[in-house]
Amino acid sequence: MKDVKLIVKEIKSVIDREGLEFLKDHPDKVYDILIKSDSVDKNTALILFTSIKQELPTFMEKAQSEEEIFEHIKSFDFYSASVCALLAKVYAALYSDQNRRSWLDKVFSGVKxxxxxxxxxxxxxxxxxxxxxxxxxxxxxxxxxxxxxxxxxxxxxxxxxxxxxxxxxxxxxxxxxxxxxxxxxxxxxxxxxxxxxxxxxxxxxxxxxxxxxxxxxxxxxxxxxxxxxxxxxxxxxxxxxxxxxxxx
CATH class of the missing domain: 3.30.479.30 (Band 7 domain)
Structure with a gap:
């Protein structure tokens, strides 16, 4: 399984290019992008795909702490504790305050x-x-x-x-x-x-x-x-x- 930083970097590059809604609207395309990259192995890409299908990106619009994310993922009852921990780290890093501010600044920046x-x-x-x-x-x-x-x-x-x-x-x-x-x-x-x-x-x-x-x-x-x-x-x-x- 690849390093969390590399996973986050790959997903962030998708969001930066395609927009925040892309994860929610096209989880299948996100999966395809991830398995073609060198940053995410197929097993991890599949786990991330299922987490997107469970509407984790929507949950992240209000979630803050890694612990809160972990408990939410754990409530699905089909991820192991280690997978829950991995996903919590990935989503917490992906939706960091710095990234949120960066994405907010990017909204309509191109058209402006x-x-x-x-x-x-x-x-x-x-x-x-x-x-x-x-x-x-x-x-x-x-x-x-x-x-x-x-x-x-x-x-x-x-x-x-x-x-x-x-x-x-x-x-x-x-x-x-x-x-x-x-x-x-x-x-x-x-x-x-x-x-x-x-x-x-x-x-x-x-x-x-x-x-x-x-x-x-x-x-x-x-x-x-x-x-x-x-x-x-x-x-x-x-x-x-x-x-x-x-x-x-």
Whole structure:
């Protein structure tokens, strides 16, 4: 069985990354993470898994002393005294005053940091217009810089993610909004390029700033800058000249 400090370190790293609710909501995933680590052996991981299923993380929201934790675990009547002692040490160390303060400071810290900064999005759009005779490739590259205008809308957009993990990092939040914007632009660009069945699109005329502004209104941002350019490839025919072998 591994050292208590190593066990606590491994579980704490999971909480720091995934949030306090992760232990209660995903004990199976916690188990998988633990058995893949070098810090916790399979037997210990299983014991920790069963303790989470017994809602020990919920109990720890009010528990204080190691003795109190030991007595609570002992009341389950299926752990040996040595296992009760181990779990009491693990949970007491994991939910120490220092760790509790650290986790309290992490709540919404990522989104608070995100709200203060501009963020850049690189969008590379592609679509293909086609007809019976051939096809045209359409490209658009854009560098976009945005800043938060309406914090309430940003929180609303992140409501579900923050409910799952209130420790959501600034980097993860940036990724969420970047994916949202680029997916939106992908759809708008594709619709633009495929709007007419008979006339080839002109990618250079795609009004990227207009569509970015629409997305910003719905998500609580404003434009700092939008730079971009489109490129419409040459028409590629579906009909190929027949080689000399056709006539032989």
């Amino acid at each position: 940091s995100f709200l203060k900064k501009d963020f850049k999005v690189v969008w590379i759009g592609f679509s293909e217009w086609s007809c019976d005779q051939g096809y045209v490739d359409c490209h658009f590259n854009s560098m976009i810089t945005l800043r938060v205008k309406d914090e309430a809308l940003v929180y609303k957009a992140l409501k579900q993610e923050l409910k799952v993990n209130s420790f959501l990092s600034e980097e993860k939040i940036t990724e969420i909004f970047s994916k949202s914007l680029t997916s939106y632009l992908d759809n708008e660009f594709n619709d633009y390029c495929l709007a007419d069945d008979y006339y080839e699109p002109v990618a250079e005329d795609f009004e990227v700033d207009y569509h970015v502004e629409d997305w910003c209104k719905d998500n609580g941002f404003e434009i700092v800058s939008v730079q971009g350019h489109g490129d419409t490839g040459g028409f590629e025919s579906n009909h190929y000249s027949k080689g000399i072998e056709h006539y032989l």
